[in-house]
Amino acid sequence: MATTTAAGSSLVTFGRKRFNPETLGLPADWRLTKFTQLKGCGCKVPQKDLLKLLEVFRANSNNAVAGSEQQIAAPTPTSGGAAVPASSIPAAITADGTIGVGLDSCVTETRHPGLYLVQTTDFFFPLIEDPYQMGRIACANVLSDLYAMGVSECDNMLMLLGVSTTLTPEESVIVTPLVMKGFHDLCQEAGTNVLGGQTVKNPWFLLGGVATSVVGRHEMIMPDGAKSGDVLVLTKPLGNQLAVNAHQWMLTDPERYKRLDGVLTNEQVIEAYEHAITNMTRLSRVAARLMREFGAHAATDVTGFGILGHARNLARSQKDSVNFEIDVFPVLRHMIAMERATPVFHLLEGTSAETSGGLLIALGPSPDGKLDARANAQRYCDELARQDRGFQAYIIGRVVEGSRDAVLSPNLQIIEVDAPILTV
Numbered sequence: 001m002a003t004t005t006a007a008g009s010s011l012v013t014f015g016r017k018r019f020n021p022e023t024l025g026l027p028a029d030w031r032l033t034k035f036t037q038l039k040g041c042g043c044k045v046p047q048k049d050l051l052k053l054l055e056v057f058r059a060n061s062n063n064a065v066a067g068s069e070q071q072i073a074a075p076t077p078t079s080g081g082a083a084v085p086a087s088s089i090p091a092a093i094t095a096d097g098t099i100g101v102g103l104d105s106c107v108t109e110t111r112h113p114g115l116y117l118v119q120t121t122d123f124f125f126p127l128i129e130d131p132y133q134m135g136r137i138a139c140a141n142v143l144s145d146l147y148a149m150g151v152s153e154c155d156n157m158l159m160l161l162g163v164s165t166t167l168t169p170e171e172s173v174i175v176t177p178l179v180m181k182g183f184h185d186l187c188q189e190a191g192t193n194v195l196g197g198q199t200v201k202n203p204w205f206l207l208g209g210v211a212t213s214v215v216g217r218h219e220m221i222m223p224d225g226a227k228s229g230d231v232l233v234l235t236k237p238l239g240n241q242l243a244v245n246a247h248q249w250m251l252t253d254p255e256r257y258k259r260l261d262g263v264l265t266n267e268q269v270i271e272a273y274e275h276a277i278t279n280m281t282r283l284s285r286v287a288a289r290l291m292r293e294f295g296a297h298a299a300t301d302v303t304g305f306g307i308l309g310h311a312r313n314l315a316r317s318q319k320d321s322v323n324f325e326i327d328v329f330p331v332l333r334h335m336i337a338m339e340r341a342t343p344v345f346h347l348l349e350g351t352s353a354e355t356s357g358g359l360l361i362a363l364g365p366s367p368d369g370k371l372d373a374r375a376n377a378q379r380y381c382d383e384l385a386r387q388d389r390g391f392q393a394y395i396i397g398r399v400v401e402g403s404r405d406a407v408l409s410p411n412l413q414i415i416e417v418d419a420p421i422l423t424v
Contacts, residue, residue: 001348001411001412001413001414018270018274019128019129019130019133021129024174024178025170025174026171026174026175030129030171031129031251031252032126032128032129032130032131032134032175032205033126033127033128033129033248033252034252035126035164035166035167035204035205036125036126036164036204036205036206037125037204103223103300103313103314103317104120104144104145104146104148104149104223104300104301105118105119105120105145105146105148105149105151106118106119106120107149107220107222110214114216114217115214115215115216116214116215116216116217116220117212117213117214118146118149118151118212118213118214118215118220119210119211119212119213120142120145120146120210120211121142121160121208121209121210121211122141122142122145122208122209123138123142123160123206123207123208123209124138124141124206124207124208124355125204125205125206126205126207127244127355128244128247128273128277129251130277131175131176131178131179131182132178132179132181132182133182133277133281134179134182134207135178135179135180135181135182135183135184135185135186135207136182136183136185136186136281137182137277137280137281137355137356138179138182138183138207138208138209139157139182139183139186139187139190139209140186140280140281140282140283140284140356141208141280141303141355141356142157142208142209142210142211143157143190143211143283143284143285144284144301144303144356144357144359145211145301146211146213146288147283147284147285147287147288147301147359148223148284148288148299148300148301148359149220149221149222149223149288149299150219150220150221150288150289150291150292150296150299151213151215151219151220151288152219152285152286152288152289152292153191153192153213153215153219154187154190154191154192154211154212154213155192155212155213155214156192156193156195156196156211156212157187157192157193157194157195157209157210157211157212158194158195158196158197158198158209158210158212159180159183159194159196159197159198159199159207159208159209160197160198160206160207160208160209160210161176161179161180161197161198161199161200161206161207162199162200162201162202162204162205162206162207163176163199163200163201163202163205164201164202164203164204164205165201165202165203166203167205179207183207183209186281186283189283190283190285191285192211194209197209197210218292219292221291221292221296221297221298221299222298223298223299223300223314223317224298224317224318224319225297225298225318225319225362226297226298226314226315226318226320226322226324226362226399227297227320227322227362227364227399228320228322228399228400228401229364229373229398229399229400230297230362230363230364230373230398230399231362231363231364231373231374231376231377231395231397231398231399232311232324232325232326232360232361232362232363232377232395232396232397232398232399233359233360233361233363233377233380233381233393233394233395233396234302234307234330234358234359234360234361234393234394234396235284235287235358235359235361235384235391235393235394236279236282236284236302236354236357236358236359236391236393237279237330237331237332237358237394237417238302238307238329238330238331238332238335238347238352238354238357239272239276239331239332239335239347239352240276240279240280240332240354240355240356240357241345241347241352241353241354241355242272242332242335242338242339242345242347242352243269243272243273243275243276243332243335244273244276244355245345246260246264246269246272246273246338247269247270247272247273250266250269259341259342260338260341260342263337263338263341264334264337264338268334269334271333271334272332272333272334272335275332275333275418276332279332279356279357279358280355280356281356282356282388282391284301284358284359286384286387286388287358287359287361287384287388287393288359290380290383290384290387291359291361293383294363294366294367294376294379294380294383295363295364295365295366295367295376296361296362296363297362297363297364298314298317298318298361298362299314299359299360299361299362300313300314300359300360301357301358301359301360302354302357302358302359302360303353303354303355303356303357304353304354304355305351305353306346306349306350306351306352306353306354307326307329307350307354307357307360308326308349308350308351308406308408309350309351310360311324311326311350311360311406312324312405312406314360314362314406315402315404315405315406316404316405317404318404321401321402321403321404322399322400322401322402322404323399323400323401323402323403323404323405323406323407324362324397324398324399324405324406324407325397325398325399325400325406325407325409326350326396326397326406326407326408326409326412327396327397327398327408327409327411327412327413328394328395328396328397328412328413328414328415329347329348329350329396329412329413329414329415330392330394330396330415330417331347331414331415331416331417332416332417332418333416333417333418334416335347335416336348336414336416339352348412348414349408350408358393360396361380362399363376363377363380364376366379374395377395378395380393381393381394381395392417394415394417397409
């Protein structure tokens with residue numbers, strides 16, 4: 001397994017003030033992550049268990065999840081266990097092209113011919129300390145499921161908010177508006193608005209939303225068209241889970257932080273944490289729009305089940321019998337050293353959870369036939385960097401004939417990359 005450094009470190013970085021609770025009138029040791037016991041997309045029910053729960057929809061539904069000849073079998077990416085039998089899993093793509101349970105967004109043809117409803121929901125618990133940035137992360141994570149369908153415009157957003165009952169009234173009046181403002185501000189950046197939602201009291205702080213678009217068929221990419229010979233592209237580096245955990249250990253868990261003695265400095269932990277925030281708050285809107293322009297065949301976003309878990313889920317939804325072979329991992333700088341010192345996150349196995357991760361895209365030859373798949377994928381990466389403030393995308397693998405599975409190359413290459421820190 002080779003490790004190299006990407007040229008991304010030459011990118012201009014933008015200053016962003018680090019979160020200081022005292023400037024908000026909060027105690028110096030105030031931590032948003034104290035108001036939950038699970039963090040980010042790491043709160044997801046394991047994929048194996050979730051798919052068993054979803055059997056009720058397969059048994060009782062007559063609409064989007066019933067009647068398909070195609071099934072999606074999914075492994076247990078979080079535990080490395082056996083795959084769930086295909087017969088036990090709800091169909092995700094029906095014979096008429098409707099998408100239901102099992103993929104990033106549900107897609108339903110409306111009663112108006114040619115118009116489709118694309119909808120998704122997501123919510124989770126805080127994983128960083130800054131309430132404002134946490135609101136932005138929650139918004140980006142919800143929208144990511146639309147973007148994975150090639151849908152770049154969101155027509156409406158609802159916000160879901162659970163205000164922790166353990167917040168004092170004084171804390172709540174400071175923190176809750178900041179979370180809401182962060183969510184709202186990124187919605188504005190995405191060209192949409194929060195026009196409703198639900199706010200409740202909850203033991204743990206909770207935030208998320210529901211994103212909805214109404215689109216024509218040409219405005220989305222169905223996630224089942226990958227072909228042998230396609231090239232796989234990832235639009236954000238991996239390693240967010242490690243970065244936020246290292247930072248939390250540094251602040252609140254000295255016993256665990258000892259594991260990183262001689263491995264990472266405080267400055268390197270802070271650097272990785274800030275880069276992770278940049279990744280998680282970045283919208284994949286440009287990436288989604290370019291998917292349509294460059295003729296993407298299929299895509300998903302990489303979140304709680306890790307890159308291998310989501311790649312397998314996508315592979316098993318394909319019409320053709322193909323495999324996804326991943327041979328490159330772009331990873332936030334310093335996080336490989338942490339993984340090797342504390343191998344509890346399973347980053348190198350491909351199952352480390354990501355929150356608001358990148359899009360995993362299968363790209364074939366250019367729509368005009370002038371470029372082969374590799375050249376088209378490289379042009380996609382170049383164009384994304386040009387249109388999205390220098391952010392890099394990475395060619396990480398290929399689609400080959402197979403059995404609808406995803407695998408890691410035995411010669412997996414690790415690329416350590418930096419991300420710009422944006423001012424907001």
